Amino acid sequence: MRATAGAREWIGLAVLALPCLLVSLDAEVLNMAAPQLAADLQPSAVQLLWIMDSYVFVVAGFLIAMGVLGDRIGRRRLLLAGSGAFALSSVLAAFATSPELLIAARVLMGLAGASLMPSTLALIRAMFADARQRGIALGVWSASFSLGGLAAPLIGGVMLEHFWWGSVFLLAVPATLLLVVLGPALLPEARDSSARGFDLGGAVLSLAGVLILVYGIKRLAAEGWDAVPLLAVVLAGVVLALFLRRQRTIANPLLDLTMFRDGRVRVALVANALSFFVLYGTQLAIVQYLQIVLDLSPLQGGLWALPSVGAFLLASLVGPMLVRWFPAGRVVAVGAVVMAAGHGLMAFTPYGGGLPALVAGMVIGGLGLAPVYTLTTDLVVSSVRSSRAGMAAAVTETGAELGGAIGIAVLGSVVVAAYRNGMAGVPGLPADGTLMDAAAAGSAVAQRADDAYGFAFALLMLVAAALVAVAAVLAFRVLWPTLRGADAIAADPSDMVVPVLSPRPAQESERLTTPSGRRE
Secondary structure, eight states, X not given: OOSSOOHHHHHHHHHHHHHHHHHHHHHHHHHHHHHHHHHHHOOOHHHHHHHHHHHHXXXXXXXXXXXXXXXXXXXXXXHHHXXXXXXXXXXXXXXXXSHHHXXXXXXXXXXXXXXXXXXXXXXXXXXXOSHHHHHHHHHHHHHHHHHHHHHHHHHHHHHHHHSOGGGGGGGGHHHHHHHHHHHHHXXXXXEOTTOOOOOHHHHHHHHHHHHHHHHHHHHHHHHOSOHHHHHHHHHHHHHHHHHHXXXXXXXXXXXXXXXXXXXXXXXXXXXXXXXXXXXXXXXXXXXXXXXXXXXXXXXXXXXXXHHHHHHHHHHHHHHHHHTTTSOHHHHXXXXXXXHHHHHHHHTTIIIIIHHHHHHHHHHHHHHHHHHHHHHHHHHHHTXXXXXXXXXXXXXXXXXXXXXXXXXXXXXXXXXXXXXXXXTTTOTXXXXXXXXXXHHTSOHHHHHHHHHHHHHHHHHHHHHHHHHXXXXXXXXXXXXXXXXXXXXXXXXXXXXXXXXXXXXXXOOTTSEEEOTTSOBO
């Protein structure tokens, strides 16, 4: 395998990036289609909850198992199979005629989606041996995956104005089918040929633990600190503790716990999870402020989000280039500071800043988030033998998913508590009334609700800025080794890191074949 990537690898990256963009867009845009979907299929409240959340549950639960499975059977093989399954399940979801059928299709989509993220990351590591090229490739991957979610309000608004709710599921079908057709010619196969067996018991424990944890966190976000979701979180902790104990004792573990011995890996994972904690935890508040307080339509809100999309894309590509001149950890720390500054600026939105402060804060936050996400992902995926890159990628993505879910619950609770405190004693409103309830109760009540929500919004942004500042401090203290560039971690002889697909022939423990089947 040559040290520098050529035209085939970059074209292969483009084929990988397009489905990532559309799959993430597909997942996010369903939130906008919920009213039309509910009117057509008439699901119960519980069924609607499962329609919206089953995809997230299954993706989060299966990431680690799918990452390890790709290392075992081949990442390209798993990616192509998952892409075909995602296209098929998307078609089933688009034309579902009952809530039960749609839930089943969403579960299949989640299972297929869980195979895509770790496989694409692991293949990028296999395709781009040079650290600088790999950083740019990961920037493209990060930009494509996040662009889908960030552009969902705009594209979803256009789709739902002209087509039925099922059309949002069809967005990813052409791209995933394109990957199935072109993947065998453009993508190498890579797997861990020294692996023996698959830890099915560990896979079941990790699936059960993550599913129960995400379920408990979702219930906490929706219902507050109730007994059932709290018990679910405790049960999840017990199951995950059993999973970790099993991984320490069996001969061929699902999860290589030695990767966590390096403090830089731990801090990279924490910084990554904290960034998604803040991103997911503030998104709903931003959408509500745009649409309810500022009275913008979903399409208008999506248009005002476009500058932040552009900022994220730019930073996703520029951030990895900066490691040519600065240590990767320092770039991560500065990115976290910039992200914190963006959220601090958004705190002025209710107090004279208005829409300009909100949009500018979103742009600055996007500029900071991109290098944090991209470079911490690279640091973690590069911290293990390349034959276990799928496992490391899955750990990173699981941390991001859990960080986002916890952020929704915790930061959502901050907003709800602050808003209800500001609305205490208002006649004619229930104790658990929402901003939308107040908007329908008359102009005087609506104005007080806007003021109360403005205070809650500002408090949320200040809390978010403080949390990202913690990530900045951790990154500054731990993540900038004396060597420069993303390969600095791998150069430390005290680590268990193996250089990524170096120019020497691949070791026997890692089998790498070109698209034509020739082993390199």
